[in-house]
Amino acid sequence: MTFRAPLIGILGGMGPQAGLDLADKLIAGTNASVDQDHLPFVLFSLPDRVPDRTSFLFSRTDLNPASAIADQFEKMDEIGVTIAVMACNTAHAGPIFDRVLELLKERGVRMRILHLIRETVAFIGRTYPDIRRVGILGTQGTYRSHLYDDALQDAGFEAVLPDENVRRNNIHTALYDPEFGIKSFSNPVSSQASSLIHSAVDHVRDRGAEAVILGCTELPLAVRDNYAGDVPILDPARIMAALLIRETYPERAGKNP
Amino acid sequence: MTFRAPLIGILGGMGPQAGLDLADKLIAGTNASVDQDHLPFVLFSLPDRVPDRTSFLFSRTDLNPASAIADQFEKMDEIGVTIAVMACNTAHAGPIFDRVLELLKERGVRMRILHLIRETVAFIGRTYPDIRRVGILGTQGTYRSHLYDDALQDAGFEAVLPDENVRRNNIHTALYDPEFGIKSFSNPVSSQASSLIHSAVDHVRDRGAEAVILGCTELPLAVRDNYAGDVPILDPARIMAALLIRETYPERAGKNP
Numbered sequence: 395m396t397f398r399a400p401l402i403g404i405l406g407g408m409g410p411q412a413g414l415d416l417a418d419k420l421i422a423g424t425n426a427s428v429d430q431d432h433l434p435f436v437l438f439s440l441p442d443r444v445p446d447r448t449s450f451l452f453s454r455t456d457l458n459p460a461s462a463i464a465d466q467f468e469k470m471d472e473i474g475v476t477i478a479v480m481a482c483n484t485a486h487a488g489p490i491f492d493r494v495l496e497l498l499k500e501r502g503v504r505m506r507i508l509h510l511i512r513e514t515v516a517f518i519g520r521t522y523p524d525i526r527r528v529g530i531l532g533t534q535g536t537y538r539s540h541l542y543d544d545a546l547q548d549a550g551f552e553a554v555l556p557d558e559n560v561r562r563n564n565i566h567t568a569l570y571d572p573e574f575g576i577k578s579f580s581n582p583v584s585s586q587a588s589s590l591i592h593s594a595v596d597h598v599r600d601r602g603a604e605a606v607i608l609g610c611t612e613l614p615l616a617v618r619d620n621y622a623g624d625v626p627i628l629d630p631a632r633i634m635a636a637l638l639i640r641e642t643y644p645e646r647a648g649k650n651p
Numbered sequence: 652m653t654f655r656a657p658l659i660g661i662l663g664g665m666g667p668q669a670g671l672d673l674a675d676k677l678i679a680g681t682n683a684s685v686d687q688d689h690l691p692f693v694l695f696s697l698p699d700r701v702p703d704r705t706s707f708l709f710s711r712t713d714l715n716p717a718s719a720i721a722d723q724f725e726k727m728d729e730i731g732v733t734i735a736v737m738a739c740n741t742a743h744a745g746p747i748f749d750r751v752l753e754l755l756k757e758r759g760v761r762m763r764i765l766h767l768i769r770e771t772v773a774f775i776g777r778t779y780p781d782i783r784r785v786g787i788l789g790t791q792g793t794y795r796s797h798l799y800d801d802a803l804q805d806a807g808f809e810a811v812l813p814d815e816n817v818r819r820n821n822i823h824t825a826l827y828d829p830e831f832g833i834k835s836f837s838n839p840v841s842s843q844a845s846s847l848i849h850s851a852v853d854h855v856r857d858r859g860a861e862a863v864i865l866g867c868t869e870l871p872l873a874v875r876d877n878y879a880g881d882v883p884i885l886d887p888a889r890i891m892a893a894l895l896i897r898e899t900y901p902e903r904a905g906k907n908p
Contacts, residue, residue: 397697397726409686410678414671417696421667429666432698439674440654440691469654473726 400642403470403478407441412611416481419635425648447484448535460493471505479508487539514630529554529603554603564594576612583616591616657899660727660735664698669868673738676892682905704741705792717750728762736765744796771887786811786860811860821851833869840873848873
């Protein structure tokens with residue numbers, strides 16, 4: 395028994411909520427009036443088998459999570475997944491993502507794998523052809539691995555980064571503060587966290603950003619879509635959900651994004 | 652490559668949010684300080700392949716969804732799932748669930764499958780040994796298929812059902828009203844819907860219920876845990892999440908329920 399094509403694969407677990415978040419946006423982005431209208435997907439969430447991505451990228455361990463990730467993609471391929479994506483920003487850094495592709499090629503796995511970061515950048519190019527300067531909010535790991543800035547520059551954009559003070563005192567604090575941070579309190583997000591992130595949006599806009607990428611799964615929880623007026627606020631998970639729909643069952647695409 | 656045991660399987664898609672809801676409660680119920688502490692699971696959500704459960708139970712079609720469900724369990728078994736559950740109340744009705752087990756037996760699939768309804772009832776017996784009368788809030792389909800009342804009676808409990816008026820004007824309306832119903836507005840639930848459901852809780856409590864089962868995925872969104880004072884309000888998805896943790900990685904069990 396093999397599932398009928400097309401079938402979407404979400405590789406989650408990095409962390410576990412990020413996989414659910416993408417699945418949730420896939421459902422929300424589908425134009426459906428009964429259960430049967432919703433798109434078929436499998437979500438793999440095996441966080442205990444995937445070594446820490448940041449530790450590997452910053453050379454605190456030699457253990458490349460690519461191998462555990464490739465195992466999961468291989469299994470998805472076996473059960474009939476036709477298009478897949480990792481619900482994790484950090485895992486798209488070259489030393490991990492490129493190694494995943496290499497391993498899958500060695501094993502003869504030909505399933506299509508979308509690149510969260512590059513697809514987000516491509517979306518901006520398609521949707522806002524006049525925009526050149528794009529702000530990035532993310533974790534310290536995102537900045538240090540140059541995930542979004544490299545992809546933006548490769549595509550001809552200029553990356554607008556917050557200064558070190560805003561990275562630490564606004565974004566990092568809003569995410570990790572034990573008293574009010576989004577990692578601890580996400581439903582609802584505290585007004586302190588929300589306000590710190592909104593100020594970070596203002597900061598990159600003041601530096602010239604004409605659009606702002608929220609390059610960390612938890613950030614969209616803290617920012618109103620229309621916060622920055624005519625400066626688009628971009629959620630990579632929502633962009634990816636829309637792309638997955640368009641690439642599998644385009645007739646089911648909803649209005650967002 | 653086979654995944655290491657134990658591995659949890661969630662058969663979702665009926666509807667799609669119910670699978671995510673159970674996965675979310677699995678994550679929330681796990682005592683974890685890093686991503687790697689979280690439990691491994693796969694979620695299958697293939698709503699387009701599973702015929703409508705209610706239509707089959709009420710003889711509006713001959714197409715038993717059991718076959719499509721069994722296909723998915725078989726595939727889970729192949730990739731190494733050791734314990735699985737369907738995130739759907741209705742699919743546990745005898746004509747569907749029993750047929751699923753029959754098909755899997757014919758195919759030699761031996762993976763353990765938990766029964767959402769019976770495990771919820773067993774949980775009540777274990778946790779509240781003095782309780783005899785249990786209220787049920789659910790959809791019209793839940794009442795007509797006697798899902799919870801049969802399971803409660805089999806286990807020696809007395810089922811306390813709301814009268815027809817409350818079923819229709821409180822529960823059904825709170826779920827399906829196009830202006831304020833939970834199916835349309837769940838984040839947050841409207842105060843009208845919440846108030847209608849709270850009244851339904853009061854109603855079964857007035858009829859003698861010493862605990863109340865919220866036998867429909869959306870209902871827990873509308874009821875505060877401690878709404879009925881010392882009368883426990885029971886969410887089968889949360890009970891199942893806790894059971895899945897206990898049966899796979901008991902050392903990771905959190906405090907709830």
